[in-house]
Structures are given as C-alpha cells and as structure tokens.
Amino acid sequence: MDAKYEFQAIEKKWRAYWEEHPVNVYDDKKPRYYCLDMFPYPSGSGLHVGHWRGYVLSDVISRYKVLQGYQVLHPMGWDAFGLPAENYAIKTNTHPEVSTRANIANVKRQLHEISAIYDWDREINTTDKAYYKWTQWIFARMFEKGLAYEKEMPLNWCPSCKCVLANEEATNGVCERCGATVTKKNLRQWMLRITHYAERLLNDLDKLNWPEKVKKMQSDWIGKSYGAEVDFKIKDTDKAITVYTTRPDTLYGATFMVLSPEHALVKEIATEEQKQAVEDYCFQASTKSSVDRMTDKEKTGVFTGRYGINPLSGDLAPIWVSDYVLADYGTGAIMCVPAHDERDFAFAKKFDLPIVPVILPEGEEDKELTEAYTGDGKMVNSPLFEGMTAFEAKKKAPLILEEKGLGKKTVNYKLRDWVFSRQRYWGEPIPLVHCPHCGTVVVPDDQLPVELPMVESYQPTDTGESPLAAMEDWVNTTCPKCGGPAKRETNTMPQWAGSSWYFLRYTDPHNDKELASPEALEQWAPVDMYVGGIEHAVLHLLYARFYTKFLYDIGVVPFDEPFTTLFNQGMINKNGSKMSKSKGNVVSPDELVAKYGCDSLRMYELFVGPPEVDSEWDDSGIDGVFRYLNKVWKLVYTYKDQPVEATKKSEFIRNKMIKDITTRLNALTMNTVVSGFMESTSEMIDLAKEQQGIDRASLETLLILLAPFTPHIAEELWQDMGHEGSVFAAGWPEWDEAKLVLDEIVIPLQINGKARENISISKDAAKEEVLAKAKEALASRLEGKTIVKEIYVPGKIVNFVVK
C-alpha cells in the first residue's frame, strides 16, 4: 500500500484474510465469553444504520474479548417465521420460504459489510426443519408436564393480523405488531402456564445484571400484590361471593360490592326485577372494545337487586355489576370501600352509595370527605383493628381474618398465562393430534418435526381458523396412540417460540439428537452479554426466561437464567422518528460504506452518542471520523520507519491512552472511547512533530487499541509496521500507573471559588510551598484583601477565601 488511506482495497484485503484466518479461535485452553445480538427478522427492506449500532457494539465487545485472550462465541441467525413473509406470500403468491431465503441472502450480504466476527458455521434459522423440530420438542415436553393446556375464553383478537394475541402483544389495547385496535373474541386456544413461574421470574430478576428499567418493566408486568380473600354471604341465598382485596384493613368500610360482568354468579343472583337490566348491561360490556373498557374512566354499572353481608360489620352491601372490575384478576369480584379507594369513591358518588370512613388522617379528624383517602391514619369504626394505624392493620388483617375463619391471606399476580396458538400459516405447527378416542395426543419425538405442508392459500380467515385447517390431506392423520383416524392441530406457534431458546442452539447448532448437548451448554451458556433494543423488555426477554427455567426444571439446561448481562442500545432516529420505509427516513449503510469505508462507519456509529440513548442520525458527522482515520494513517506512515526512543512524555501519553480507552470500554461508554482516541492521537501527533519522530511502542499500542473498533485499518498498519499475522494476536495492553505520574503538575488557583491562574509545581511540593507560590502568582489580585481561609486539595486545587 502507498501512503494514501485506500480503505476500499484495505477492507477487501482483510475480509479475505479473516476468511482464511479467523480472528476468533476456539481453544479450550482459553476462557470463554458468549456475546450475542438479538437475532434479526430478515425483512425485505434490509438493514439501516440503526441496525448497525447494536451489531457494531457487540462486535467491538467480542473483538476486545479476543484481544484479552478469550475464545468468543459470537453467532448470528434468523428469526424467520412471522407475518411479513406470510403477507408477502398472500400478495404475490410466493411461498414464504422463497421470499425468506431471498431476504436472508440480502441481509446477510449487508451484515458482511459490518465485518463482525460472526461464526457463520453456527448460523441458525428458526424456519429450518432441523431447528423447529426442537421448538416443537420443547412444546411437547411442556404439554407432558401440563404446562400447555387448551382453554376457551375471550381473547385479544387483532382484526388486521387475523389472529389472537398474547397479553404482552396487546398492551394499551393495540396490536404490538401492526398497531390495529384489538377486539375481544371468544376462542378456544392453547395456553402456556407461564404464571406457574411468576414467583421465580420475579425473584430471579435480582441476580441479573440488566438495566434497572427492564427489570422494573418485568416486575411491574408480573405485578405481584399481597392481600386477602374474603367471603361475603349473599342475603336470602345459600351462596357467597369471594372477593380479593389488598386493603383488608378497610373491611369495615366496605359498603357495597361489584362483580365483573363476566362473573359466574351475575346471572344467577340477579333478582327478577333487575334481571333484564343486568343482562342488558352485561351484553353491552361484552361488545365494548377492550380499549374503551380500559380508557373509559366514567363509571357505569347496574344493581343486581341482591345484598352481600359484610362479615365484620354485618351491614348489608348492595351487589352491583360494573365493567371496571376485571374478570380475570383476583376473583373477578371486589368489596368496595369508597372512603379509601378512588375508583370505589367515584362509583359511590355516581350511584349514591354510602361512604363510611374507617381511617382518620392525622390531624384532620373532622374534615368532610371530598375524595378517597388512601394514606395512613388511625383506624376507626373497626373494632377488630382498634388502636392500630391503617398500615399496621393492613399488614395484620389477613392473618386476623384467617384466624377468625373469615378469609385467607392471598397473593395475586397480574401476569396471565401465555396465549400461545396463532391462526396463521408461517409458524411452527403445534405437534398435537386430536383423536376421538384418546383425546389430545402429543406427536412422538421420533415423528418430529411436524412439517409445515405446502398450501394453496395463505389467506387467514376471520373465524379463528388457521389456513392449515383447509389442508385436508395434512389435517387427517392417524392417532399416534391408537392408530385410528385423527386430526392434526391446525394452529401454529407465535413468532416468540423460536426466539425463546435460540441462544441455546448456537452452542451446538448441528446436533440432531438433542436441542444442544449438556457439554456444549455447560461450555458456553448462559449468554454473558446480550445486546438488543428495549422493545423486547416484556416480550422476548420474559418468554426466553420462562423457557430457560422450564428447560432447567426438566434437566435439559444447567442454568435457570439465559442472559447474565443485558445491554439495550438506543434507537437511531432520523428527523425525530424511528427509521422506517413508510416514513421514507431510512439511511442505508451501503452508500456510507462505499464512501467512507466500514471502519469509519463502525466508529461513527459509536460516536453519535451514548450507546444506550436514542440518537438522531446526521450524515455529516462521519466526516470527522473519516478525517481521524486519515490522521492515524498519516501518523503511522510518517513515523513508522524513523522511530525514536520512548520518552517520559511519550510514555505518559501512551499509558494514559491505554487507561482511558480501557476504562471507558469496560464501562461501554463508547462515544467517549472515540473521543479518547481522537484526543490521544492528537497528542501523539503533536509530540511526534515536536521531537521529530515517535517510538514504535506508541504507534503499536494505538493500533492494538483501535483494532476492535476499526479492525481493517488496524490490521493493515500493523502489517505495514512489519508484523507477521494479525493484530488480534497482539494481546490487549496494560497501563503502568507509575508512568502517569508527572514531575510537574498544574494546579488551578481560585479566589472565592473563581478560577484565576494556574501554577506549575513539583508533584512532591509541600503544602506551604504550594500556598506560597499561589500567593505569589495571585499577588496583584490579593492586594488590599484579607485571606480568611486557605483551601488546598493536594494535586487538585487551591482556593483562597478573601474579604
């Protein structure tokens, strides 16, 4: 190479070299590190500069680990089942397999442009039969353990995707994927008992090195609460209603009750006079969209005509029906304490129901209630809790009620079981057969995978039937148990199924006997560093934890948390919003790579801002990084053949650079790593000019440190300096703290906290000497003033307080 930075030729050359001589070498004598990107959906529109951000970050970490002497598992694959391919199939009548293959080829080409050290021998694709065989195998185990069950219930239905959604996919009443308003549909679906793992999913968050935000989102989603279940007998019947409350301390103030419209007793207990009104109300509630039901804060409701008996006060509590009570939380029925609950208060006001305070706020004994009081205070009108504060009573009440046989201590979770089946074609078939004699039978392992058949039409239906249901040849099969005629389950799995365990498969991707061997799992997993966007905080990340815990319980994996450390990279926006084809604000990396090279784009991706923060993309900034790499090139080329001896100053700069880059890299503050490089390199250039050359160690150290970030130019210059082989064999340098101590240090001087002068003093100067020198330097400013106080922080600062 000549003295010009010809990035295109250099990058091509080293990419070819790495094909033959991989940077990362598996060697069991080395410690292991597993660094994983959330694998992409191979979309037709390809990658944009936002995708690069996470991939560059994880590659820098991986290459850094290689330099530190680790063997690194850094794989890549495809989360390839899913609706876009299927919708494309409907539009063009191309089989999803075909379009998926084409998309993968394109995205893979784009990924190669990043020059990440992915091990493509371990590439996986969730739509490969050899892969989804094990996705089905895991489901079969869950079925056997009773964790998969079928249930008919009102479910979230996306009218646009024409399939059911899990709770996690329908937050805010909107489809997570397409944004359509979700409706309710009564359907029989396969569910996974993720709720059995609620407690462990919550508790084990503590052992994870994850962003607090994500842990909080998961614990909020799991939503554990402590309270009590209390029975209210229904007057004039032999029935009782069980309510769940987190405020059993307020039980004496329960003046009415509300059942959810779906509660089993509603129709049974409604009196003759009220029956029609109740039925009308329940019908209306059932047609209300889930969004309206969530967002309509205006209370509605209807009286059933019946009364419950407050088990403590013996007072009658009218029983109402209202849609503000959710059917599937707690018992679907509540006791209402309007004096101390905002929602109950609003309901009581609207329907003119009695309000009885049982907690007195401190010092406001006689104040009339204009809103619910939810704070602490003295218990009143509550013989059982006499003399307690509300907070005490809240803690003790469940046990007191339990002793009296009036209720029991209860814990509740917001987490619901996972609605697992989908009425679409492009997913893993659920490996079950419905036999008229044997019931639902799981497909035996030796018949897995249940392959997706070729269909005529991918068109989903509005009825909740999968397109597979029309495939009679496929649907009709024989029962694995009795051999008689039987029908296949026609629903498929959600896209989350394949991604809930893929990180395990990378450890042993070609194993056809097991999803991965215990040895391979033991060797590599769990994932040390997992890099991806925050959008999966309660979806993929929760499901993957659930799967891992299940596989741990059945002895398939030797750990019960899949991702030790999680890093959420920020999004890259353009014109203030997320890049998307429809907004027309997509910046493609392809042109930038062509114009500036992969190294420049890699470094710029890290330079745009703190990696965990969203950033606005600005093309012009990459010029700065490109100029920087040209300076590095010129520096090395100018001085590599005329080295001088290392000096105190060059050693200071070199060691400071190692320290700065290493500590910032360890903290993952990559934007400041890049500025550190720029600063250190400028110092080296200035010094080289000053002393007519620079020592080899300085240049070599710079190249090694740069290697994880800008590997091509680092390799090229490393070679040009006369080295055989890769810079990645050089090992990560260490700094010598002793070299960072300068004989002369600069101390800023302040008067009344304001910076005035700087003095240069010996590092060993005594306090008296420093202060004397400071006074001398500040003499003219101190004239006529009295020094009231002298502050000297050794090596840091001098401050005189004067009058």
Add this chain to the structure above:
RNA sequence: GCGGGUGUGGCGGAAUGGCAGACGCACCAGACUCAAAAUCUGGCGAGGGCGACCUCGUGUGGGUUCAAGUCCCACCACCCGCACCA
C-alpha cells in the same frame, strides 16, 4: 393518574463536588493554491472593555458547601413505561 428518565453553545455531546463546554460537526479567519477541493494553523457560550481583564452562564426558584451541571428541597418542560390489577 402512577412509576422511571432527561434538560449543558448553532448542533451531537464531555465533565470521581474542584478551571463548564473535552471530542466531533457546522461556521469564521489565516497558511498552501492561479483558483477550488483536500490538508495545516488559529478562533468559535453571552455581554462589557483599546487592553491586561471583568461580569453573567448547565430548564426555573431556593438551599448546603471554601467550591455545585454534579448534593438537598420545591417547581416547569419534554420523553419513555404502566394504566380501573381492587
């Protein structure tokens, strides 16, 4: 409504309680050039002063401290998450 986060030049952003604005972009001036580009050198928060310098300045208002972007209290704005979970 509840919970979490953020607020610093024209812009992206730096700052273990110790010289605010590192590093970069944009911009301005100078050098090189016939000229331009590239490159190099310097400047670049606001106001005042011929000048050495001075005053103000990190969303707002208070406080702690010799010293506050950083700590404490109150408030404002924006962003994110959850949202009738009893």
